[in-house]
Amino acid sequence: MLARLKAIFLSVWPVLVCLILAGPWLIPALAHFSGIGHRWVDIMAQFTAPALIGALVATVLVAFLKRPPLMIVALVGLMVCVIAVLPQAEPARGAPDRSAPVLTVYSANLNAENGDVESISASIRDADPDIIILVELGSEAFNARDRILADYPYQQASDRVVGPGHRGSVVIASRYPLSPVDMPRDQLSALHARAETPLGALHLVGVHMTRPWPFQYQWGQIIQADLLAGRLEGVTDPILVAGDFNTVSSARIGRQIKAQTGLTPAGAWPGTWPTELPSWLGIGIDHQWRSDELVFLSRRIGKRTGSDHYPIVTRVTLARSQPSR
Structure with missing residues (x-):
């Protein structure tokens, strides 16, 4: 037996x-x-x-x-x-117009508790971007933004929100002229600006969505994705949205954003969170999204900023043919 x-x-x-x-x-x-x-x-x-x-x-x-x-x-x-x-x-890439200029776009969640201004500045200098979209700036980074963004004469910033429990400010900076776009005060932490770039007029939106369930109530991200789609209705210029979405692009909220806005994300590997792990072990919850008039030529992880999120650096150009939306 x-x-x-x-x-x-x-x-x-x-x-x-x-x-x-x-x-x-x-x-x-x-x-x-x-x-x-x-x-x-x-x-x-x-x-x-x-x-x-x-x-x-x-x-x-x-x-x-x-x-x-x-x-x-x-x-x-x-x-x-x-x-x-x-x-x-590896989301849909699109076909680039090889004769069009190329812009470098840098986006990052800086973490409201992160006061490492030197690392933030060094990361941006290393990327040498044309456009910068930053979310969750705490008091130290917000107060030092003129130093951090010294090479970027055009800047837009959301209301300064640095109190305990808040997600901080959103800032858009550019080497090209920016004009603000009115946005309602609602549950979505976001900033919208229109840039006059070598690619033509470009609508830029910095977004910071709430954390997912079980860390926040289950409808939070769904409501905020719906609000984002509402803000982009009627925009006929090319659109680039970037920030911390607290979700991978292929899960529920990513699918909702694609369905409601028609935007396409840049590839999200290596991941962006948490920085305690190498990026190839992380989760891609920070994204850049483009409308069909644009193409991401490349996407990489930027130099660390002292935040618990890695920054993203992309190269963006026009699509070969400009579809109407």
Whole structure:
């Protein structure tokens, strides 16, 4: 009897080990594929990128079991995780107009508690952007913005909000003239400006959405995404929206923004949060979105600012053909 149990254990334990190693990483991937917007499913769908890294490590470990059928199972799980990440890592790129100028756009959540003005300034200098969109400026960064943005003569800033529990100010800075666009006071922390650039008139919006459920009430992000779409109604110029959306672009809120605004995000890998981890292990919750008249030529992670978010640096140009909206 003991010999039989031992034989069963020896035949089963590699399967159990394979399932323990590879199985959990499928949960975020399946949450993504489900398309279900329920808060429990949506919160799991935020972690498809870390799940891919976990599935890759699991596949390597399963290889040490030297069981070809189990290796196939692990590889299938890995492929499922890869496919789940692709919509946020490689969204539609568009066809660029190679004769059009190129702008560099820098966006970052600076963290309201971050007073490292030197690191913020160094990060911006390193990127050498034409347009800067910053969210969650605390008192120290807000007060030092003339120093941080010394090379940018055109600036717009939202009302200074630095009290405990607030998300801070939003600032847009540019090498090209900016004019403010009226925005209502509502639940969305945002700033809207119109820039006269070598690409023509460009509407710039800096956005900071609330944290998702369970950290905030479940309808918060949904309401704010709806408010963002409302503010962009009637805009016929090219649009670039950037900031901290507290969600990956392929989850519920990202899908809502795409559906309601028609905007397309830049790729969101490597991730932007948290900076305690290397960016390739992080989650892409900070984004830049473009209208169809624009194309992202590239997207990279910028130099650290002292915040718990990595900045994003993109290169933007006009699309080959200008579709009407």
